[in-house]
Amino acid sequence: TTIFEHRQEARNPFYRVVALTDTTTDPAVWGKNFPLQYDDYRKTVDMVYTRYGGSEAMPHTPTATDPRQLTAESRLAEDPRLVDMWKGYAFSKDFREERGHAYMLEDQMFTERQQATPQPGACIQCHASVYVPYQRAGNGDLIAGFTKVNHMTYLEARKLVTHPVACIDCHDPQTMQLRVTRPGFMIGIKAYQASRGVKDYDVNRDATRQEMRTYVCGQCHVEYYFKGAEKQLTYPWSKGLRVDSIYAYYDSTGHKDWTHAISGAPVLKAQHPEFELFNQGIHARSGVACADCHMPYKREGALKISDHHVRSPLLNIQRACQTCHKVSEEELKQRVYTIQDRTYETRNVAIDALLALTHDIGKARQADSTDPKVALAQQYQRAAQFYTDFVEAENSMGFHADQEAVRILADAVNFARLGEAALRGEAVPRRPLEALAASAHLPRRGVPAGLSDSARRETRRKVGGDPAVGAAPGGR
Amino acid sequence: TTIFEHRQEARNPFYRVVALTDTTTDPAVWGKNFPLQYDDYRKTVDMVYTRYGGSEAMPHTPTATDPRQLTAESRLAEDPRLVDMWKGYAFSKDFREERGHAYMLEDQMFTERQQATPQPGACIQCHASVYVPYQRAGNGDLIAGFTKVNHMTYLEARKLVTHPVACIDCHDPQTMQLRVTRPGFMIGIKAYQASRGVKDYDVNRDATRQEMRTYVCGQCHVEYYFKGAEKQLTYPWSKGLRVDSIYAYYDSTGHKDWTHAISGAPVLKAQHPEFELFNQGIHARSGVACADCHMPYKREGALKISDHHVRSPLLNIQRACQTCHKVSEEELKQRVYTIQDRTYETRNVAIDALLALTHDIGKARQADSTDPKVALAQQYQRAAQFYTDFVEAENSMGFHADQEAVRILADAVNFARLGEAALRGEAVPRRPLEALAASAHLPRRGVPAGLSDSARRETRRKVGGDPAVGAAPGGR
Amino acid sequence: MQGTRIAIVVVVLIGLAFGIGAYTFIYAKGASYLTTDPAACANCHVMQEHFDAWQKSSHRNVATCSDCHMPHDLVGKYTEKATNGFLHSLAFTTGRFPDPIQIRPVNRAVTEAQCRHCHATITEAIEWGTVGADRHEAGPAAHRAAGARPQVHDGIIEGDRLSCIRCHTYVGHWVR
Numbered sequence A, B: 001t002t003i004f005e006h007r008q009e010a011r012n013p014f015y016r017v018v019a020l021t022d023t024t025t026d027p028a029v030w031g032k033n034f035p036l037q038y039d040d041y042r043k044t045v046d047m048v049y050t051r052y053g054g055s056e057a058m059p060h061t062p063t064a065t066d067p068r069q070l071t072a073e074s075r076l077a078e079d080p081r082l083v084d085m086w087k088g089y090a091f092s093k094d095f096r097e098e099r100g101h102a103y104m105l106e107d108q109m110f111t112e113r114q115q116a117t118p119q120p121g122a123c124i125q126c127h128a129s130v131y132v133p134y135q136r137a138g139n140g141d142l143i144a145g146f147t148k149v150n151h152m153t154y155l156e157a158r159k160l161v162t163h164p165v166a167c168i169d170c171h172d173p174q175t176m177q178l179r180v181t182r183p184g185f186m187i188g189i190k191a192y193q194a195s196r197g198v199k200d201y202d203v204n205r206d207a208t209r210q211e212m213r214t215y216v217c218g219q220c221h222v223e224y225y226f227k228g229a230e231k232q233l234t235y236p237w238s239k240g241l242r243v244d245s246i247y248a249y250y251d252s253t254g255h256k257d258w259t260h261a262i263s264g265a266p267v268l269k270a271q272h273p274e275f276e277l278f279n280q281g282i283h284a285r286s287g288v289a290c291a292d293c294h295m296p297y298k299r300e301g302a303l304k305i306s307d308h309h310v311r312s313p314l315l316n317i318q319r320a321c322q323t324c325h326k327v328s329e330e331e332l333k334q335r336v337y338t339i340q341d342r343t344y345e346t347r348n349v350a351i352d353a354l355l356a357l358t359h360d361i362g363k364a365r366q367a368d369s370t371d372p373k374v375a376l377a378q379q380y381q382r383a384a385q386f387y388t389d390f391v392e393a394e395n396s397m398g399f400h401a402d403q404e405a406v407r408i409l410a411d412a413v414n415f416a417r418l419g420e421a422a423l424r425g426e427a428v429p430r431r432p433l434e435a436l437a438a439s440a441h442l443p444r445r446g447v448p449a450g451l452s453d454s455a456r457r458e459t460r461r462k463v464g465g466d467p468a469v470g471a472a473p474g475g476r
Numbered sequence C: 001m002q003g004t005r006i007a008i009v010v011v012v013l014i015g016l017a018f019g020i021g022a023y024t025f026i027y028a029k030g031a032s033y034l035t036t037d038p039a040a041c042a043n044c045h046v047m048q049e050h051f052d053a054w055q056k057s058s059h060r061n062v063a064t065c066s067d068c069h070m071p072h073d074l075v076g077k078y079t080e081k082a083t084n085g086f087l088h089s090l091a092f093t094t095g096r097f098p099d100p101i102q103i104r105p106v107n108r109a110v111t112e113a114q115c116r117h118c119h120a121t122i123t124e125a126i127e128w129g130t131v132g133a134d135r136h137e138a139g140p141a142a143h144r145a146a147g148a149r150p151q152v153h154d155g156i157i158e159g160d161r162l163s164c165i166r167c168h169t170y171v172g173h174w175v176r
């Protein structure tokens, strides 16, 4: 580029070459108007690994059911304990490191999990450009289309889609503004907002631009389950986003994902709760959005555009972090690794604790499957399992909310410990969350920890004044 | 050069009223030259509490052995589990929230712990202005004086001192520059630096000014023990500052603080490891010093000076935090409370886990005190106890290093779990640290987590290239 | 060897300055560097963000870009301006510079000195005993022997002096 172009570009950002409509799915067409973004978008095929993230390109010999020549590395091979952890569930057959957006459709299609269990059409929401297909299936009604596709089999649904996530899934074709297109998120975030007292929340109407820079990602990078026989794709947020609220939600519905093959426990699988965990961290609290780190601004000539090569920020530290943190790249990498190593070590401890309990229940059950102690211990396994998996399945290895990630693991180890106590016949509460509350919530200075803000204010009023910062007569 | 020469060049703002020498202990005399700092210094008598810090003024009826009219609140009354946790040790008789520096001498003198067990002269190092007394006792040799006073009884040592920590303990009277005066720290930090490959470290020669702004506090706000029959005051840092390194140190020396009255385990008491925990946190990593938050600059007329009213930064958020963090006071307070509540809840979980094990060992021991299972379980209690106490005794309720604090608690819960397994006769490693290593240190991408930097570089070289960020053939 | 290389670099630089360099300097408004008008700095759109942020900063009415980024003595000032003016013009023209832009250690040190220049009085209490005397003279404590290890952090000798910017990052412009 020459200096002339630099000054030109500054004035004239985009050229409208083609007209985009609300049915233009193909990103190549959008790319005519926005070639820079399109070029970067296509780079998500790159496979580069970091200590815990990115992905490693593994040669794969094509088979009848899986024609891929390259896959990401198997996480089961790397840590075989995961096979036991998910025994009896499709995940114990195949679970890989996730890779760039370009692969989402083929990876979903060809995972061995498809062979292990027939998967529902609900799966497709997060692995393809579904905006136009949903509209079509619902005759112009997005939610109706969503519900209809949820009921289908995966293979039926698969026929309706062509592209991985595409421009239209995040952008309004007229204004290019961000928008949420996933009914799962619209409904989920509405329920969550309702739990905080915000009525009738409409994400595309009520969210700020900065919030949208997180919400477009939160459309898919979230915990979910298929509700009921209709396989309604549901985000379990009506009690809140913290692991405890989500677990309480599952406890209240009695939902289980499968029955554990070793212990017989009614267990849950946590899946990529990036949005949920991130929301407990200091970056979310400081108003930083997913796009700030995963799609940072980059200078293209005189323009600043969002880097549509969505990837690990560790492969792009300068732009992703140094705008805000004026320290060296190496130092930033080490800060992340310090957090991740600590999380990883504690995750490993938690998995061992969980599996010890799982096997102990397995043994007790073989001895006497009607023993009520076994049923109680299974409840603790269920909790330990969900808490451990919440961090294991989250993809930042703790970075998105470092203290919270390790707190969750500490609680997981404690559930495992209590499960063993239950097996030994000791008196433990019937529900793990009650045990947690009984241990954790000792009040201090008149203010029980872990209270919601409003409840805390209430207590404060009762004890008189603000016990947070209260003066007492000095000794002078 | 002295400050007075500098004054010519740099218009020194302070007026020399009296001559200070290396034997001027009385802060009132220093206060003649530096009235602003002296005024603030005296304010440490104030008692104001925050949610977890500061202190609460409690009326106290003077007794023969304790003439105080006001004490800080009893932590044992607030959380009676601590009595069981420290059963058999003087701490189970009296343990209070710490308060301002002005009280250090009287609080040490009149704690009921003095009645429970005769305390050694070594105690005095951190509760009084000992610089001049040590020099005198050693005939001009600070270390010799220190050693000599360590051997005395507390009451003998007490007679040598008059003031709580005073100006001379942190400042050179000629230049007013910071200096370390505590032999315990000089020796401890030298051993620590040696463990990192730095030979012959002399803190007063080699530390930067910014480091000194932390080290003067690290003189006292640290974990310590009395080594051997000579009661040599020792900072257990020769393997490192992390809890694991300190525990490994105690394991290698076989030291115990006391025998637990319930379980018979050879246990350790952790005490105010502020310096050690802080060093694992993001603020230390970013070069922030204790004085930055606990003695922030304040504007006094045309000058800015260090606020010598050392106290909880939550009582001074504007100066302590807002220069670096441009968010509201309320938001900063909430950020701290979020971290502290999470730590507190996990601490509570850990204490319950620890006490369950302690009582179970107690029962098993009553049944058969020679059972080798009991001895093994006691080792796990020892570890769980030290790890739990490391966070309980640290005074920021996790703020100084939030993720690390909760990681330590997670490990504590896990030790408690393994102790129960040991009691049940299951095979667990003979040493808790081996169990931790076996669980935690699973390598990922060829790089074991938790390796020292040099070891990590070594491994990297072996596996070829930098696996931290390694490229693999892209799929494009 | 080293000498030859430097000589070549010098020749090339001269060539650039008088050849394409002159074009660059003029076209990219490198001469803006010779003024103290902040708007002149913003002539380069890559400085726009800093300019905008400066306009919202506590110093907008009291310190211009050059007050913080140029040494206050005249020779130093114009040397600095010429060097930065040329280097930045070149960078702007080739498009080869870090994104986001990062202050170089040498320029950071200039800024640190500028804070002290304006705020000499108020910082006396925290700078005294260190003013004019870095560790090679006096050391953090008078009794510290020579041979101490000087440590450099981001261009500031972290011996005796505290970095102003470490705490007051926001004063000029905050782009975060």
Ligand SMILES: [Ca+2]
Binding pocket: A053, A054, A055, A097, A098, A099
């Ligand atoms: Ca990945």
Ligand SMILES: [Ca+2]
Binding pocket: B053, B054, B055, B097, B098, B099
């Ligand atoms: Ca206190």
